[in-house]
Amino acid sequence: MTDVRPFEATAARTLEVVGTAATRIDGLEKVTGAAQYVDDIDFGADLLHAAIVESPHPHARILSIDTSEAEAVPGVVKVVTGEDFPFTFGLYMKDRYVFAQDRVRFVGEQVAAVVARDPKVAKRAARLVRVEYEELPAIYDPLEAVGAGADLLHPDLADYPHVPWFFPHAGTNIAHWRKTRKGDIEEGFASADVVLEDTYRVPRYAHCAIEPHIVVGLYDRAGRLTMWSASQSPYTQRHLFAEALAPLGLSDKDVRVVTPYVGGGFGGKAGVSMEILGAALATAVQGHPVKVRWTREQEFYNTYQRQGLVAHVKLGVTRGGMITALDHTLHWDAGAYVEYGANVVNAAGLSATGPYRIPNVKIDSLCVYTNLPPGGPYRGFGYSEFHFGLESHVTRVAHAIGMDPVEFRRRNAIVEGDTLAYGAEMNPSGIHEAIDRTAAAIGWGEPEEPTVPGRKVGKGFSLFWKAPAMPPNASSASFLKFNEDGSLNITVSGMELGQGYLTVMAQIASEVLTVPTRKIRVETPDTDRNPYEWQTVASHVTWSCGNAVRAAAIEAREKIFDVVHRVHGYEEDSLYLEDEHVRCSTDPEFALALRDFVINGLEAEDGTFKGGPIVGSGTFMPEFTSTRSDPETSQGGHPNVHYTVGAAGAVVEIDPETGKMQVRKIALAVDVGKAINPSLIEGQITGGVVQGLATVLYEDMRFDDHGRLLNPNFTDYKIPTARDIPDEIVPIIVEVPQPDGPFGARGVGEHTMIPAAPVVANAVEDALGIRITSMPITAEKVALTLLAANADQE
């Protein structure tokens, strides 16, 4: 690896705080209800409320909008339409509109908004906005959308600004096409003894965070725009707001984003989706705060959805059990706007080999516009989707050559130094340890009896990997300051989403400075106060922001040692910190409490004072990444910082009559590099496993033939309750250090949900002998597939 940072000096000594299950620093306030979320903040009597006029059509031209009736409703302050905000916005490609302009592209798209003194008045008046449409043909299937003669959703595709690593195909519905080529694909299949191909389908999914999206905007009389936002991305939001509203004279310095605690994100609150409405509407009612709060229904159909996928997998293997070639074609149903989702497509297109060493590779990952809600980031960022097909296929191909699927994975798993599909080298990883410990945990290869006669028991196995998908220069920063009593305030702009990030940052600072975590506050972001962070996505904040916090703590420590050296004369390299004291390796008697000088300095022999308030700042940017590569092969760049790898396996008991599945046990091993807080990682594994199982067993987004979501609610979009979780979840932590991570840590947040779907698909086949190639794998689908299979045999 390049850029090995000098943490080994500290890592070499015994770690005191890193590696322990330190108590969450935000735990008490969350348990007691003291923690504040955006909707808990009192904005006073001037607060206005917005209601959105939404498109009832999946694809239509807007002929006219009549707002006069709505404007006449008492209590209505302002009605705005696309004419007031003819602006586009977007993270990676500017293809999304603040309000629909000449056309709408999905059911639920914002066409106009009513701002009123009361939310009920706003809602009533929004119904009185008359919009005349001319319906256009709508496309929902990505394969249809790339077919000859398909209607174009974005005739202006060629004009949308985008990042340099996207390759839109103007004049088609393909917003981006990532091609990865390695070796000789024809040769690869020619040298295979068995070639297996099939198509796998993954529908759309919703994040289902407890807290729906909410934003409050205030454009004050001085021209400052302050946004209180439930967001994973305060700085990215600030920049996108400033960029979109630049025509109104706003610049980055004028925009302030405040993000208190967030009630879950899972990617849904990354970037900017509905929050653009809060920013735009605030400028329309200067001097008044205006709140836009999504209902649960809007949460489903107008934020981001996880994109649908049709994956065609062709895999060649030798009888000896080695993979010779992979041809993987991914058609993504990316929805009406792909400003964020196209990067999901990109990430998958680089990494759709899975964690395998494959000499000959051809990957085509196509981002396709459809008339469904915008796709976007969702925990796993494309990897969950392609792992379903790939890891199903790996088990099938192992069976086809008569090899144990776990043994097949052992032989082909990628290891440090292997060449990735795009030419870069694989980072250190403990994938074989993960495989072996997972297999042992579920008793792989040992038959098990059902708990009820007549049921069948199956076991499934899957590997997984994922790299953060980020711009090559995504960075983090941290400020740290000591207080009079030796306590610390740390500011960062990553988000506490429930994962325990603030606690982990406190542990890192604590490890360097020996201040206990109970004496450290890590503050949620306010862009006026806290330094830059790109976004809390990609499972990168422990790694990236952790490096920044560690750098800030080291800077503070160096200042401490400098002043002690200047006043007491000890050499700096003889000084060290212990229990909030400065000590010296050459003078065991010497001990100086931090609280005695970190603000007021040290008194020298002549009565003067040296030093002063101890503050530290730290930044981190991966300086070895690059997205410059050949668009036809993806060779030449270094787009990913590292991969986190692991394995999962489950024991599933199935009632063959009803198809009902009970996960008796599921084990998941993940190589986190270094578990800074093992308890929080076990939480990530538990949560990720349950979320992953939900997507395969229960969740099922259904649209009617008019592109309308039929189940934007928890009555019919089922996420598991406490009664629907596995009987046993076995978290397994593997620690092969990441050389450039803080104390060797790498990301883990998203990964734990990735393998759940193929694990279940493989277990169902093991138990019943049927292969299901589309998600979700509901009880109904299992029962009907089995009935059909039995009917075929008769």
Added chain:
Amino acid sequence: MRILAGGTDLVPWLRDDLITPDLVVDIKRLPGLGDLDVVDGALRIGALVTFADLVASPLIAKFLPMLGEAAGTVGSVGIRHRATLVGNICSAVPSCDSGPPLLVHEAMVHVIGSEGGRVVPIREWFLGPKQTVLDRGELVAHVTVPIPPVPRGAAFVRLSRYAGEDLAQASVAVLSLPEGEWRVAFGALAPTPVRAPAVEAALSGRQANDGAIADALRLVPDAIAPITDMRASKEYRMAMAGVMLRRALHLAETRRAGAGPAYGTAVM
């Protein structure tokens, strides 16, 4: 006009504009509607009696344990503490969990109104999805359920998408009575909860052995009319109706013999 008791159906319907009544009458503080007692050999269940009340009631456990079994499957703990059995049959969705048990127990619905009162057998109560014989100006005061003779055994078997709070994809209620009498009703498998007289006739006078069950299962497709909706396909419902009936018959028979799993044990 709509009556509000638990409100667990009514309030979401109001919020989603599925109904727009000119008047909503809250009956929660009206006296005399909260009875849960035995009158003339029948259990009287007042309009304000919640499913949680039924689950906790010793009278239900003693005389109508299968109704308690069904009550325990409704919604979630929170829902059961507000939702009422009478409200459930007034909402009259095809999947209502009290429908099949009340049908096999041949309950009577006691209606009061400004024109006086009337008593409606439960078999005549449901007219279609969300439709009953209740007229404007009327409300249901209580439901009476005759205590069945002994030895008896019963079972309520319910299929849903998962173990948590969910509406039934399909349900079956079976009541086994002395002298080989069987009663069978289905929920969520037709526009209303339905009795299955032909199925009952095929079982009449017989033990729930393989032959009797096979005869009964052959008649199931004609006893129901399932549709495809968000919760299940017609094909799955049709296939599961037979599986569920078989399991329910076994359960009811073993329970009548004083054995079998306790009421409330999930078998799906």
